[in-house]
Amino acid sequence: MISAPRTATERTKLPYCHESFHNLQELRHSASLANKVFIQRDYTDGTVCKFQTKFPSELDSRIERTLFEDTVKTLNNYYAEAEKIGGQSYLEGCLACLTVYLIFLCIETRYEKVLKKISRYIQEQNEKVYAPRGLLITDPIERGMRVVSLQSLEMTIEISVYEDRGSSGSSSGSSTTSSSGR
Amino acid sequence: MITRKVTRKWEKLPGKNTFCCDGRVMMARQKGVFYLTLFLIIGTCSLFFAFECPYLAVHLSPAIPVFAVLLFVFVMAMLLRTSFSDPGVLPRALPEEANFIEMEIEAANGNVMAGQRPPPRIKNVQINNQIVKLKYCYTCKIFRPPRASHCSICDNCVDRFDHHCPWVGNCVGKRNYRYFYLFTLSLSLLTIYIFAFDIVHVVLRSVDSGFVNTIKETPGTYPFIWAPEPLP
Numbered sequence: 001m002i003s004a005p006r007t008a009t010e011r012t013k014l015p016y017c018h019e020s021f022h023n024l025q026e027l028r029h030s031a032s033l034a035n036k037v038f039i040q041r042d043y044t045d046g047t048v049c050k051f052q053t054k055f056p057s058e059l060d061s062r063i064e065r066t067l068f069e070d071t072v073k074t075l076n077n078y079y080a081e082a083e084k085i086g087g088q089s090y091l092e093g094c095l096a097c098l099t100v101y102l103i104f105l106c107i108e109t110r111y112e113k114v115l116k117k118i119s120r121y122i123q124e125q126n127e128k129v130y131a132p133r134g135l136l137i138t139d140p141i142e143r144g145m146r147v148v149s150l151q152s153l154e155m156t157i158e159i160s161v162y163e164d165r166g167s168s169g170s171s172s173g174s175s176t177t178s179s180s181g182r
Numbered sequence: 183m184i185t186r187k188v189t190r191k192w193e194k195l196p197g198k199n200t201f202c203c204d205g206r207v208m209m210a211r212q213k214g215v216f217y218l219t220l221f222l223i224i225g226t227c228s229l230f231f232a233f234e235c236p237y238l239a240v241h242l243s244p245a246i247p248v249f250a251v252l253l254f255v256f257v258m259a260m261l262l263r264t265s266f267s268d269p270g271v272l273p274r275a276l277p278e279e280a281n282f283i284e285m286e287i288e289a290a291n292g293n294v295m296a297g298q299r300p301p302p303r304i305k306n307v308q309i310n311n312q313i314v315k316l317k318y319c320y321t322c323k324i325f326r327p328p329r330a331s332h333c334s335i336c337d338n339c340v341d342r343f344d345h346h347c348p349w350v351g352n353c354v355g356k357r358n359y360r361y362f363y364l365f366t367l368s369l370s371l372l373t374i375y376i377f378a379f380d381i382v383h384v385v386l387r388s389v390d391s392g393f394v395n396t397i398k399e400t401p402g403t404y405p406f407i408w409a410p411e412p413l414p
Contacts, residue, residue: 149279170325
């Protein structure tokens with residue numbers, strides 16, 4: 001059963017900090033107001049999950065138009081694939097109903113699989129395309145599929161050390177404050 | 183070894199929900215009516231299994247109680263799934279997004295004279311060549327997507343909000359609509375099934391030993407006898 005999201009603040013990975021931080025640390029951003037751009041949903045084709053590919057003017061100097069549009073179009077394609085109703089989703093539904101939905105303790109629905117693919121894609125895009133340009137895309141699932149937010153990385157980052165639930169080692173990273181970006 | 187408590191998202195969720203089992207269970211605050219629902223379903227079914235099923239299994243077929251058990255398990259599973267799952271709560275806007283939307287609204291509305299009511303915050307979007315008005319939620323600070331609504335009992339905006347069901351102890355929205363529908367459907371089936379076999383049971387016993395004796399012998403029918411009494 002998909003329950004309420006359980007992780008704390010957004011887990012973001014910055015490539016140039018990757019060597020010094022490992023998954024024990026959470027990053028907390030304190031960004032100033034004008035540093036975020038929000039891409040809204042595109043409802044022209046109905047209520048299916050789709051984001052506007054219109055290039056926001058604030059990003060004019062930050063990233064190439066084609067790269068941005070490619071990212072949003074790929075995201076839209078992934079969401080269309082996730083919401084597609086076909087043979088597999090029909091079988092899944094019938095099987096789940098027959099097993100009183102206990103089957104979802106063992107297998108993942110198609111939608112969840114595609115959502116995982118999407119978050120891997122966003123992470124990869126952040127590492128390869130957006131972080132080198134000082135930007136960061138957030139996964140829209142964290143905002144209830146309402147917006148895709150793009151934030152600038154020019155801000156102070158406060159790093160706090162938390163022990164990860166799964167790790168049992170006594171390694172501890174140091175707590176530092178640094179400013180990243182250009 | 184540093185052990186610091188990891189803060190879960192549900193601990194910080196604004197809104198009047200209660201959580202159990204480390205966030206796996208999400209319910210509304212008032213659960214009294216939900217406990218009543220549980221009591222009614224389990225109570226009537228256990229009366230049926232205790233008093234009617236032995237007779238029916240012997241005199242008619244053992245498949246009758248088996249099917250009743252399966253149906254009962256299905257009803258309980260759907261009820262628990264509806265009550266405990268997230269109905270599709272929309273996360274509230276973070277401060278940056280709220281400010282961004284405020285600026286958009288101000289740009290659209292212009293200046294408002296002091297003392298005058300500000301115009302209602304509405305955004306028009308075109309969905310499949312039809313203009314739909316999206317309303318602004320003052321609590322969550324977002325423009326609600328189409329078919330989303332704010333539940334005042336749980337203090338959350340819920341996607342494809344149907345209603346807040348006190349019997350189930352949770353809102354019914356996009357993510358638990360399927361389970362709620364299956365719950366009501368299967369509960370109706372279970373009720374009709376139990377009622378039908380109650381009547382069959384009383385009839386069969388009456389054929390054997392007479393109607394009045396049957397009522398005396400079957401405690402399970404007492405609720406049905408007492409029920410008509412308050413009526414004039």
